Amino acid sequence: xxxxxxxxxxxxxxxxxxxxxxxxxxxxxxxxxxxxxxxxxxxxxxxxxxxxxxxxxxxxxxxxxxxxxxxxxxxxxxxxxxxxxxxxxxxxxxxxxxxxxxxxxxxxxxxxxxxxxxxxxxxxxxxxxxxxxxxxxxxxxxxxxxxxxxxxxxxxxxxxxxxxxxxxxxxxxxxxxxxxxxxxxxxxxxxxxxxxxxxxxxxxxxxxxxxxxxxxxxxxxxxxxxxxxxxxxxxxxxxxxxxxxxxxxxxxxxxxxxxxxxxxxxxxxxxxxxxxxxxxxxxxxxxxxxxxxxxxxxxxxxxxxxxxxxxxxxxxxxxxxxxxxxxxxxxxxxxxxxxxxxxxxxxxxxxxxxxxxxxxxxxxxxxxxxxxxxxxxxxxxxxxxxxxxxxxxxxxxxxxxxxxxxxxxxxxxxxxxxxxxxxxxxxxxxxxxxxxxxxxxxxxxxxxxxxxxxxxxxxxxxxxxxxxxxxxxxxxxxxxxxxxxxxxxxxxxxxxxxxxxxxxxxxxxxxx
Amino acid sequence: xxxxxxxxxxxxxxxxxxxxxxxxxxxxxxxxxxxxxxxxxxxxxxxxxxxxxxxxxxxxxxxxxxxxxxxxxxxxxxxxxxxxxxxxxxxxxxxxxxxxxxxxxxxxxxxxxxxxxxxxxxxxxxxxxxxxxxxxxxxxxxxxxxxxxxxxxxxxxxxxxxxxxxxxxxxxxxxxxxxxxxxxxxxxxxxxxxxxxxxxxxxxxxxxxxxxxxxxxxxxxxxxxxxxxxxxxxxxxxxxxxxxxxxxxxxxxxxxxxxxxxxxxxxxxxxxxxxxxxxxxxxxxxxxxxxxxxxxxxxxxxxxxxxx
Numbered sequence: 001x002x003x004x005x006x007x008x009x010x011x012x013x014x015x016x017x018x019x020x021x022x023x024x025x026x027x028x029x030x031x032x033x034x035x036x037x038x039x040x041x042x043x044x045x046x047x048x049x050x051x052x053x054x055x056x057x058x059x060x061x062x063x064x065x066x067x068x069x070x071x072x073x074x075x076x077x078x079x080x081x082x083x084x085x086x087x088x089x090x091x092x093x094x095x096x097x098x099x100x101x102x103x104x105x106x107x108x109x110x111x112x113x114x115x116x117x118x119x120x121x122x123x124x125x126x127x128x129x130x131x132x133x134x135x136x137x138x139x140x141x142x143x144x145x146x147x148x149x150x151x152x153x154x155x156x157x158x159x160x161x162x163x164x165x166x167x168x169x170x171x172x173x174x175x176x177x178x179x180x181x182x183x184x185x186x187x188x189x190x191x192x193x194x195x196x197x198x199x200x201x202x203x204x205x206x207x208x209x210x211x212x213x214x215x216x217x218x219x220x221x222x223x224x225x226x227x228x229x230x231x232x233x234x235x236x237x238x239x240x241x242x243x244x245x246x247x248x249x250x251x252x253x254x255x256x257x258x259x260x261x262x263x264x265x266x267x268x269x270x271x272x273x274x275x276x277x278x279x280x281x282x283x284x285x286x287x288x289x290x291x292x293x294x295x296x297x298x299x300x301x302x303x304x305x306x307x308x309x310x311x312x313x314x315x316x317x318x319x320x321x322x323x324x325x326x327x328x329x330x331x332x333x334x335x336x337x338x339x340x341x342x343x344x345x346x347x348x349x350x351x352x353x354x355x356x357x358x359x360x361x362x363x364x365x366x367x368x369x370x371x372x373x374x375x376x377x378x379x380x381x382x383x384x385x386x387x388x389x390x391x392x393x394x395x396x397x398x399x400x401x402x403x404x405x406x407x408x409x410x411x412x413x414x415x416x417x418x419x420x421x422x423x424x425x426x427x428x429x430x431x432x433x434x435x436x437x438x439x440x441x442x443x444x445x446x447x448x449x450x451x452x453x454x455x456x457x458x459x460x461x462x463x464x465x466x467x468x469x470x471x472x473x474x475x476x477x478x479x480x481x482x483x484x485x486x487x488x489x490x491x492x493x494x495x496x497x498x499x500x501x502x503x504x505x506x507x508x509x510x511x512x
Numbered sequence: 513x514x515x516x517x518x519x520x521x522x523x524x525x526x527x528x529x530x531x532x533x534x535x536x537x538x539x540x541x542x543x544x545x546x547x548x549x550x551x552x553x554x555x556x557x558x559x560x561x562x563x564x565x566x567x568x569x570x571x572x573x574x575x576x577x578x579x580x581x582x583x584x585x586x587x588x589x590x591x592x593x594x595x596x597x598x599x600x601x602x603x604x605x606x607x608x609x610x611x612x613x614x615x616x617x618x619x620x621x622x623x624x625x626x627x628x629x630x631x632x633x634x635x636x637x638x639x640x641x642x643x644x645x646x647x648x649x650x651x652x653x654x655x656x657x658x659x660x661x662x663x664x665x666x667x668x669x670x671x672x673x674x675x676x677x678x679x680x681x682x683x684x685x686x687x688x689x690x691x692x693x694x695x696x697x698x699x700x701x702x703x704x705x706x707x708x709x710x711x712x713x714x715x716x717x718x719x720x721x722x723x724x725x726x727x728x729x730x731x732x733x734x735x736x737x738x739x740x741x742x743x744x745x746x747x748x749x750x751x752x753x754x755x756x757x758x759x760x761x762x763x764x765x766x767x768x769x770x771x772x773x774x775x776x777x778x779x780x781x782x783x784x785x786x787x788x789x790x791x792x793x794x795x796x797x798x799x800x801x802x803x804x805x806x807x808x809x810x811x812x813x814x815x816x817x818x819x820x
Contacts, residue, residue: 059692080694095689097682099806107675108682109693114675142806156693 008071010035010164010195011056016065018051022397025051026062027219033164038186038196040206040227043216044239044437045409046395049199052216053166056197057089058082080111085164088157092168096149098142102135106156113160120159127158131185147178154185165189166197171205183209201239201437203232215239240439248442250449252473252489255285259426259457260307261320267302267313275299275481277306282476282486284426284457289448290486291472292461293497299481300461301344304430307459308341309334321426335367338425342416342432346408350415353404357396360403361385361418368422384421392417392443409440416444426457433467445471465494465501479503515645521762521769522649529761530653530660531556531715531723531732535739536746536753537660537667538711543743544671545704546684547595548813550606552712553736554613555587559716561617561624564727567720568629577656577717584713585706587613592705596698599815610736618729631725632656656718663711668750680704684809687816697816712736741790747797747807760786 013031017024026048033039043049054060056067058076066073069085076082082089096105103121107114114120121137128135133151141149150170157165167186171179186209190196200206206213207227215223215238223238265280277299284290294300305311306319309331313319316327321337331341341364343349351360362370362381370381385399392413396406403411412432419427432448433441448471452458461478462468468475469489476486477500484500499505535552542549562583567576587609595605632654640651650661670677683690683700691697715735720727738760745760746752763786767779797807 057692078694079692083694089692091692095686095692097685097689098810099685100678100681104678108678108690108695111694 007035008068009033010037010070011197012068012071013052013056014066014068016052016055016062016067018048018055018060018062023395024219026055028065029216029219029221031214031221033195033197035163035195036190036193037212038190038198038210040210040213041197041199041216042201042203042206042213042235042239044201044439045407047216047239048219049216050168053089053168053197053199056082056164057087057166083109083111083160086160086162087164087166088160088162089166090150090153090157090168090170092170096141096152099140101138101140102144102152103137105141105152106137106159109156110160123159124155128155131155131158131188132181133185150182154182158189162189162194164195164197166199168199169201170198171200171202179205203227203235206235207232217241236438239437248446250445250471253288253452254473254488255287257286258283259286259322260284260459262307263318263320264315265303265306265313265318266315267306267311269299269302270311274302277302277481280481280483282483284459286425286457287452287455288473289452289458289460289471291468291475291489292459292478292483293465293468293475293501294461294463294478295501296463298479300430300478302481303478304341304343304428304461307428308339308343332367335364340364340419340422340424340427342419342427342429344430344434346411346415347404351403351411354402356400356402357389357394357406357414358382358385358399360414361388361399365418365422388414388417388421391421392447409436412436413440413443416447420447420451423454424451424456426459427451428459428461430461431463432460433462433464441467465497468497469494477501477505479505517772519645519648521765522646523652524765524768525758525762526649526653526657527723527761528765529758530657531718531735532739532742532760533660533664533754533757534711534715534718535736536742536757537663537750538708538715539739539743540746540748540750540753541667541670541680541711542704542708543812544684544748544809545680545701546687546809546811546814546816547701547705547708548602548606549588549591549595549609549705549708550603550740551587551591551609551613551736552708552739553732553734554610554617555584555709555712556613556716556719556732556736557617557730558587558613559584559713560720560731561621561716561727562713563717564629564720565620565624568624568627573632573721576721577714580717580721581710581713584709584711584716586709587713588705588709591709592702595815596701596705599817602813602815614730621727621729624727625729626726629721629725632722654722656714656722664750664754671750681809684811687811687814691816701816715739738786741787745786745790745793747793748809759789763789 009032011033013029016026016029018026029052041049041052051060055062058078058081067076103117103124106124107117107120124135124137128151133155135151135155141152170182186196198210210227213225213227214221215235217239225235227235261283263281265277267277269276275298280303306313309329313327316325319327323337326334326337347353352363358381361384362376365384370377370384382399388394389396389399394414395410406414416429416432432444436444448458460468460472472489474486475489475492475497477484477497479501480503484505535556539549539552559580563576563580566579567573591605591609594600595602634652634654636652641647671681679695679700682695683697687697716732719731742753742756742760745756764783767777767782770777
């Protein structure tokens with residue numbers, strides 16, 4: 001009973017239920033957050049975290065259940081009212097206006113309390129300094145880095161009196177150093193009495209930061225715990241349930257028959273801020289996974305562009321398939337020769353956001369008999385899409401759902417599934433599990449290993465070094481557009497690859 | 513060329529540019545909020561016929577202008593209901609509005625074709641209108657032209673330093689983000705659409721009550737479309753809308769000037785100038801992708817569903 005508390009909880013949710021056509025997003029969820037508490041909301045993609053958070057912030061109306069704020073029942077009708085209560089929210093996909101300045105962005109959210117812009121700019125400076133988040137109020141958003149944009153979102157919540165701060169996957173876009181800074185800020189805020197709801201699926205971070213955790217699975221509360229007392233494994237078990245394997249060690253293999261050979265690849269980047277490629281040489285053997293590590297912006301995009309055929313290279317011989325040079329071939333011709341490609345950007349490159357899954361399946365699958373004399377075979381295409389959804393457990397109402405309606409992890413499973421189902425001889429995958437939760441990541445890894453064991457050559461470019469060590473048979477790194485030596489994974493260490501990622505390697509070694 | 517001739521050309525330029533300026537200012541506000549209303553032409557014609565009929569029957573020019581504005585707003589509300597309320601495709605709805613307005617205005621005005629009224633007289637401001645060269649252009653015009661100066665300044669200030677202006681820009685750039693921080697997306701868009709309707713209606717009234725005080729079927733002669741091009745030409749910047757409106761105004765009287773000077777160039781050819789200029793501007797703008805993306809309201813023409 002709320003009355004029994006001397007100070008009632010800051011926020012209490014009772015039996016919140018929200019049903020969407022085709023799925024129960026939230027099924028009778030209870031949640032309690034005390035003042036000064038950092039509370040984690042954990043769960044896989046599609047477990048109902050986002051919906052619950054939108055209920056609290058007034059973006060979604062629950063079908064049932066009640067919300068108590070400081071012990072009093074409230075109905076939060078819209079975000080404006082949520083903000084009036086003292087609820088602030090930092091979105092995963094930032095809700096900022098790119099052509100406006102930091103100050104203007106914050107003024108918009110504050111409403112009439114904003115005052116005039118110069119004095120608001122001063123307040124922004126003060127707040128950002130107090131919490132150690134440097135910000136220039138006069139900059140336009142499109143000139144800011146991702147980390148800086150997040151600061152704008154946080155500062156936007158902090159310039160008002162705040163009692164509950166909700167952060168949706170705040171660390172997925174940050175470097176490890178930025179994450180540390182963010183945690184310092186959050187701890188300071190909590191000390192001042194602000195309650196914090198931290199939504200994440202990165203368990204180490206949750207264990208380091210949060211006092212309590214509520215775990216959701218398939219729309220229901222599947223567990224509550226003090227994260228510091230639990231292991232990442234035990235929390236992960238509550239998230240994914242008993243029947244999903246969490247992680248496995250995969251046997252490493254050594255193969256010698258190259259499928260993709262890159263030799264002396266040089267390329268000047270089209271992007272003025274891009275990285276030029278210098279004398280890149282490596283090969284990917286049939287039946288193995290080659291992992292390329294590297295910090296973003298070291299030439300990965302340029303390398304992937306050249307390999308996928310999005311950009312053709314002048315020296316045709318620099319990229320070789322077994323049947324000959326392919327450097328001058330278009331993506332379609334390379335696909336016809338057995339290549340498949342999973343780009344980094346899911347929406348816009350891997351899939352067309354406002355096209356159905358069925359149509360998206362056709363986009364790269366058309367070479368596998370989905371087009372009959374220039375006419376689309378709709379039945380076959382739908383079957384193909386259904387098979388992908390079924391085989392890779394994509395959570396979606398069906399093949400007619402738009403690609404943009406899927407969560408990141410689900411869409412990635414669909415895209416990777418689409419490529420693998422075409423039985424490629426060469427799969428090039430960029431950041432295959434970026435922003436994807438454990439269950440989906442494990443499923444993607446297993447699919448890659450299965451494809452490898454069927455004899456396909458696989459190239460994985462990723463920033464996640466743990467992932468590369470887990471699945472790669474051989475591993476190397478890219479830095480400043482140059483490639484490091486490549487060693488069988490068992491013969492190297494994370495430290496050594498880390499040094500390669502920082503550019504600490506001798507190019508002569510490559511020839512060996 | 514003597515100074516009187518230049519002074520007269522400038523005078524005619526502003527007079528001809530005024531309806532373009534009014535329509536384009538309205539459309540600019542509308543597009544800044546993310547709504548593309550291609551129904552300008554229809555709204556202008558409805559404004560023109562309503563204003564003319566009201567002025568003719570009541571004998572009051574002011575009542576004529578008020579009714580012209582009301583007709584424009586009514587038409588824009590129809591657009592708003594379909595494109596915003598029912599989330600229909602904005603382009604299709606706008607085109608339908610133009611076709612509807614053209615037909616309905618011809619129907620309403622059928623009995624009034626060729627009837628004379630005493631139009632709005634110019635009102636020369638004392639002293640100021642005596643300024644050489646610019647005096648006639650700026651200070652010997654009628655009240656609606658003066659009003660267009662004022663409206664231009666108001667819209668300029670609105671976007672430059674008012675909070676509602678900021679909200680309109682935000683809603684046009686990212687309605688989902690705007691909704692997430694609690695801005696009234698729908699209300700903002702409705703108001704912007706209504707402002708666009710009011711301005712188009714006023715421009716229509718100007719045509720039938722002041723510019724050529726009579727009603728003729730389809731008398732707007734494509735000005736709604738030119739104004740749409742003008743907004744793009746101005747790359748959504750208020751000050752360039754003024755410049756563009758007068759430039760386009762100049763382009764449409766050039767054939768008269770050339771005739772006066774003894775050249776003969778087809779007036780039809782000259783009438784294409786605004787469109788050619790717009791295409792050139794589009795080409796120049798789109799050369800830099802990043803800048804092009806930042807100029808146009810990012811969510812222009814995209815329907816907004818609050819729940820997602």
